Amino acid sequence: MPPPGGRHKRAxxxxxxxxxxxVAAALSVLVGPAGLPPGRLLAAAAGGDDWIxxxxxxxxxxxxxxxxxxxxxxxxxAGAALQGYLRNPLAEPSVLGASNAAALGAVVALYFGLAAxxxxxxxxxxxxxxxxxxxxxxxxxGRSESPLTLILAGIAIGTMAGAGISLALNMAANPFAAMExxxxxxxxxxxxxxxxxxxxxxxxxAGLALLLxxxxxxxxxxxxxxxxxxxxxxxxxxxxxxxLGVAIGVGGAVAVSGAIGFVGLIxxxxxxxxxxxxxxxxxxxxxxxxxxxxTLADVLVRIIPSTNELKLGVVTAFVGVPVFLVYLMRERRLx
Amino acid sequence: MTIALDALGVTLGxxxxxxxxxxxxxxxxxxxxxxxxxxxxxxxxxAILRLVPARGRVLVDDTDxxxxxxAELARTIAYLPQGQTLHxxxxxxxxxxxxxxxxxxxxxxxxAADHAAIERAIRFTDVGALRGRVATELSGGERARVLLxxxxxxxxxxxxVDEPLASLDPGHQLEVMELLRxxxxxxxxxxxxxxxxxxxxxxxxxLLLLDGGALVADGTPAEVLTPARLAAVYGIDAWIGTAxxxxxxxxxxxxxxxxTG
Numbered sequence: 001m002p003p004p005g006g007r008h009k010r011a012x013x014x015x016x017x018x019x020x021x022x023v024a025a026a027l028s029v030l031v032g033p034a035g036l037p038p039g040r041l042l043a044a045a046a047g048g049d050d051w052i053x054x055x056x057x058x059x060x061x062x063x064x065x066x067x068x069x070x071x072x073x074x075x076x077x078a079g080a081a082l083q084g085y086l087r088n089p090l091a092e093p094s095v096l097g098a099s100n101a102a103a104l105g106a107v108v109a110l111y112f113g114l115a116a117x118x119x120x121x122x123x124x125x126x127x128x129x130x131x132x133x134x135x136x137x138x139x140x141x142g143r144s145e146s147p148l149t150l151i152l153a154g155i156a157i158g159t160m161a162g163a164g165i166s167l168a169l170n171m172a173a174n175p176f177a178a179m180e181x182x183x184x185x186x187x188x189x190x191x192x193x194x195x196x197x198x199x200x201x202x203x204x205x206a207g208l209a210l211l212l213x214x215x216x217x218x219x220x221x222x223x224x225x226x227x228x229x230x231x232x233x234x235x236x237x238x239x240x241x242x243x244l245g246v247a248i249g250v251g252g253a254v255a256v257s258g259a260i261g262f263v264g265l266i267x268x269x270x271x272x273x274x275x276x277x278x279x280x281x282x283x284x285x286x287x288x289x290x291x292x293x294x295t296l297a298d299v300l301v302r303i304i305p306s307t308n309e310l311k312l313g314v315v316t317a318f319v320g321v322p323v324f325l326v327y328l329m330r331e332r333r334l335x
Numbered sequence: 336m337t338i339a340l341d342a343l344g345v346t347l348g349x350x351x352x353x354x355x356x357x358x359x360x361x362x363x364x365x366x367x368x369x370x371x372x373x374x375x376x377x378x379x380x381x382a383i384l385r386l387v388p389a390r391g392r393v394l395v396d397d398t399d400x401x402x403x404x405x406a407e408l409a410r411t412i413a414y415l416p417q418g419q420t421l422h423x424x425x426x427x428x429x430x431x432x433x434x435x436x437x438x439x440x441x442x443x444x445x446x447a448a449d450h451a452a453i454e455r456a457i458r459f460t461d462v463g464a465l466r467g468r469v470a471t472e473l474s475g476g477e478r479a480r481v482l483l484x485x486x487x488x489x490x491x492x493x494x495x496v497d498e499p500l501a502s503l504d505p506g507h508q509l510e511v512m513e514l515l516r517x518x519x520x521x522x523x524x525x526x527x528x529x530x531x532x533x534x535x536x537x538x539x540x541x542l543l544l545l546d547g548g549a550l551v552a553d554g555t556p557a558e559v560l561t562p563a564r565l566a567a568v569y570g571i572d573a574w575i576g577t578a579x580x581x582x583x584x585x586x587x588x589x590x591x592x593x594x595t596g
Contacts, residue, residue: 087422220436222423223485226386226416231489232409232437276429 010281013274017288021069024295028065031299032056033309063197064189068295070197071189071253072263074204076290077283078246079264080271081211084218084279085242086147089327092264093250096150096243097133097157099261102254103185104161105129110181111168123199123255130251133157134243143236146225187258187313189298200256207249208287214238215280222278260313262320263294269327336362336492336524338383338412342391345378345548352378354548355391360526362492365519367535367556368528370545371569376528377417379545380495383526384414395493409437413489417497417528419482421471427481428466431456434488456488460514476507483514493524500531512538532573536560536582544568556582566590 030038034056044053075093082091093099109115109125140153165185172178217238220228228235254260267290268282275281294312297319301310338360345353353375360366368376382389385400385408393400395411403411413434421430434456435449457463460480465473470481479499486494496515500508508531516538519525529535535542536556544552544559546568552559565573565584574585 084423216436216439219433222421222425222430223433224416224420224422226381226384226414227419229386229405230384230409230412230414230416231433232404232406234405276426277423278425278429279423 010275013285014288017271017285017292020292021288021295024292024299025065025069027299028068028295029057029061031302032061033302059193060191063192063194064298065295066197067189067192067200067256068298069291070201070204071257071260072294073287073291074207074249074253075260075263075294076267076271077208077211077287078250079266079290080268080279080282080286081214081218081242082246082264083268084282085214085221085239086151087221087224088147088151089269090265091151092262093246094158094261094264096137096154096246097161098130098154098246098250099254099259100158100161100165101133102126102130102251103259104164106184106255106258107165107168107181110184111172111177119193119195120199123196123252126255127203127248127251129161130247130254133161134247137243183311184258185313186311187260187316188301188309188311189257190309192256196256200252203248203252203255207245207247207252210241210245211249212283213241213245215283218279218283258311258313260294260316262316262324263290266320266323266327267293269323336522337394337396338493338524338526339394339397340383340391341394343379343382343393344390345375345382345387346390347378347387352548353382353389356545356550357391358543358550358553360524362524363519363522364540365516365525365527365538367539367542368526368545369530369532369535369542369559374545374568375548376545377497378548379543380414380497380526380528383495384408384412406437409491410489411491412493412495413486413491415482415486415494415496415499418501424469424471426466427462427468427470427473428453428457430470430481431462431466431484431488434485434490437489437491452490453488455490456484459487459517460484475502476504476510479503479507479511480514483511487518492522493526494518495526495528497528498530499527500529500534508534532560532565532584532586533582536575536584560584 030041036053036056040050040053041057044050044057078093082093082095083089105126105128106122109122114125115122136157137153140156141150169178169181172181217228217233220231220233225235268286271282271285271289275285297315298312301312301315304310340356340358342355342357343353344355356379368379370376378387381387383393395403400408432445432453435445435452438449439445457466460483462480462484465477465481473481483499486496499511503511512534515525515527539556541554542556542559543550544564551568552564560575562573562575565571570590571586572588572590574587576583
């Protein structure tokens with residue numbers, strides 16, 4: 001509900017962020033270890049018979065760009081929705097245990113060798129684990145509408161999932177098995193295929209739709225639970241939609257990308273000054289900014305010269321921590 | 336507009352917090368709810384709004400409030416909770432606009448009627464000069480007016496405010512009470528939970544006195560605030576009088592019954 005002048009600004013911000021997204025996506029398609037000139041890629045896209053360029057474009061770079069956009073959008077929106085819902089600027093998808101549970105599901109698939117059966121098995125295990133974690137969260141948090149109960153239950157679940165991951169690493173049959181799990185945990189979008197897109201996109205689309213539904217409930221929560229209820233908000237249903245959205249969306253995202261931290265945390269903070277700071281105004285811009293940021297980070301891992309390609313989760317964490325600290329200093333609050 | 340309470344009771348844990356309160360609250364009046372700490376004043380307000388599980392019934396214009404949806408109830412009774420915290424640094428105008436949430440259909444934009452209501456609330460509370468300011472950075476008095484504007488923007492026929500005078504200086508206390516009285520004179524039912532007995536005596540048309548969760552007195556301020564009752568309920572000796580035409584209730588000392596309330 002922006003005042004008349006605010007609507008203009010809002011459209012401008014959305015447009016600017018979309019533009020950043022387009023630039024990031026274009027870079028993501030144009031940049032890669034093969035060093036193909038843009039002209040050759042364009043010709044291949046236009047239907048030329050240069051099969052090397054076609055293969056690289058359609059089977060490697062496009063899926064990677066699409067996944068980076070989708071995963072980034074999901075993480076950004078989930079962070080914004082959770083910060084609004086929990087009224088805590090430090091909330092991100094991992095506080096409810098969603099990311100860790102998805103990672104545990106994937107690690108279980110790797111540990112027992114299920115992942116080798118078919119590329120679909122690992123993501124499906126991750127999504128399944130997130131849903132189990134969500135059910136546990138509801139059992140633990142009960143009917144309480146206090147954000148603190150939810151955070152504590154989420155931390156318990158996340159820690160338990162983390163312990164499960166450590167156990168898998170601990171018990172890994174040989175260093176290579178442990179290495180495989182570690183590599184996945186670092187988070188990456190390398191060598192993802194169309195299959196991964198088919199797995200992740202429906203989950204992410206459903207997750208985003210559920211999260212964008214409740215902008216008004218999030219705004220009302222600015223006044224606390226009583227304030228929101230007295231404004232006619234059905235908090236029980238809003239919470240159900242929000243948690244389902246996070247579980248399905250983040251589960252689907254983490255299932256294909258591995259654990260990528262800090263995007264969900266920092267994107268809402270980067271976007272907030274551009275909006276009227278109400279939680280609802282933050283949702284869409286956070287999704288778009290998350291998409292742009294993760295895609296850019298994914299370009300960065302390809303152009304930073306290193307012997308092993310840097311993992312995406314490593315880069316986002318290195319970019320994330322300084323931003324986080326600057327925010328903390330500026331706000332001068334201790335949460 | 337009337338709100339009728341029929342044997343309203345609340346038990347939190349195993350402790351009865353509100354015991355069978357019955358009263359009929361009519362529109363066009365400013366009704367004060369007074370009583371010592373822990374008497375159940377806030378719980379009464381929250382029970383009327385169905386924010387705590389309660390026994391008994393609340394009838395809103397002869398309709399059982401339990402049969403109303405949350406949004407319907409929100410359009411009928413606006414609520415300003417005690418010690419309202421703001422979780423995000425919203426601009427004042429944006430905060431006041433939150434009051435229109437109960438009126439918005441899903442996915443609809445805020446319309447001309449909503450803008451008009453927001454402007455009326457801003458004018459009524461005289462916060463126009465603050466509209467661009469960040470609500471979390473206001474002084475106590477400004478903040479109280481802005482929060483009241485948020486509640487008034489609902490334009491509900493009834494308004495429940497819980498301790499609107501807390502941490503306000505005397506001038507701002509008078510200002511808020513005048514706003515509440517003007518709202519009642521405009522036809523609304525205004526229920527205010529109050530600690531300041533002088534303010535309650537001077538501005539309210541009627542007082543409900545709660546003690547230990549029970550309604551122990553219900554009537555005009557002069558009927559309710561008697562020395563004997565203040566001694567029994569608050570455990571204080573008080574001087575009750577007038578200055579000009581303004582009522583005064585001045586606590587003098589605690590009674591000697593060892594009560595620490």
